[in-house]
Amino acid sequence: MDVSIIIVNWKSAAFVRKCIRSIEENTRELDVEIVVLDSGSFDGCGEMLAQEFPYVGFIQSDKNLGFARGNNVAAVQATGRFLVFLNPDTELRGPAINKLHEAAVSLPEAGALGAHLLNSDGTLQTSCLQSFPTIANQVLDADLLRKWFPRSRLWGTAPLYAKIPAPAEVEGISGACLMTPRALFEKVGGFNEEYFMYYEDMDYCLKVRKAGWKNYYVPAAAVVHHGGQSSGGEYSKFSSVMMAESGWRFFRTQRGPVRAAMYRACLAAKAVSRTCVLALLCLLVPSGPRQKRVRSALGKWTAVLRWAFGDEKETVSAR
Helix, strand or coil, X not given: CCEEEEEEECCCHHHHHHHHHHHHHHCCCCCXXXXXXXXXXXXXXXXXXXXXXXXXXXXXXXXXXXXXXXXXXXXXXXXXXEEEEECCCEEEEXXXXXXHHHHHHHCCCEEEEEEEEECCCCCECHHHEECCCCHHHHXXXXXXXXXXXXXXXXXXXXXXXCCCCXXXXXXXXXXXXXXXXXXXXXXXXXXXXXXXXXXXXXXXXXXXXXXXXXXXXXXXXXXXXCCCCCCCCCCCHHHXXXXXHHHHHHHHHHXXXXXXXXXXXXXXXXXXXXXXHHHHHHXXXXXXXXXXXXXXXXXXXXXXXXXXXXXXXXXXXXX
């Protein structure tokens, strides 16, 4: 088997259907298997696959395992030389998997390879490339700064704007679409199950680098990532808290307890400033869609602030 494509589903059966159809249409020249794990959502995904895609391997988990553990469990069933971890809310645009496979075969030092991710409207999704987390890029991360300085080393997204068709070496690759040799995945222990969701892809990419391999962005591999569907869309207290928690776990695991404490303190300061500004905007912005967005952002940063001071333990423990 050339490639095993692994999809972890959570309440996204309709997206899984579209994702698999795009795989069928765009991987005819490869020997591909697909393994889907439903992470305790029981949304009819298994029944849909049995009826429409009976060749797809299916695993039903009785509980939500999260991204890292869910992919690790599914990977045990995979037989391909290369593994592709694909979010359920993705669709291939052309031979994306073939392009990733071609790059992986031609670059024997490639440990992880990522695609050119697009939003639903076809615009660039810059989160497909990332620098490894530091205190600086986590604190300064803001849409406005990214817009002003898109090629800054803080974000690691410069190759997205280089317009070079060849694969480019990068630091971190989004887990929405990530190819890796199965032998390497097993050697480094797969995804770190300390993470329930978020940052497990950066952790894996860093482990790959530490093992002496390289990570590559493959611009010819285009994949639409509808984004946010599996984690609940707009504002989710759980997603906001887990993002902060996973960031802290990354620093604790990869940078040590001092950096982890610094991250928590800096995120607390950032949350204080954001909540103050957003609370003021709630008073000034008239009712309507814009105020709804402001209130959503305020909810997010309020939850992060509470987490920073240890008031969201129930949310974290509910994972």
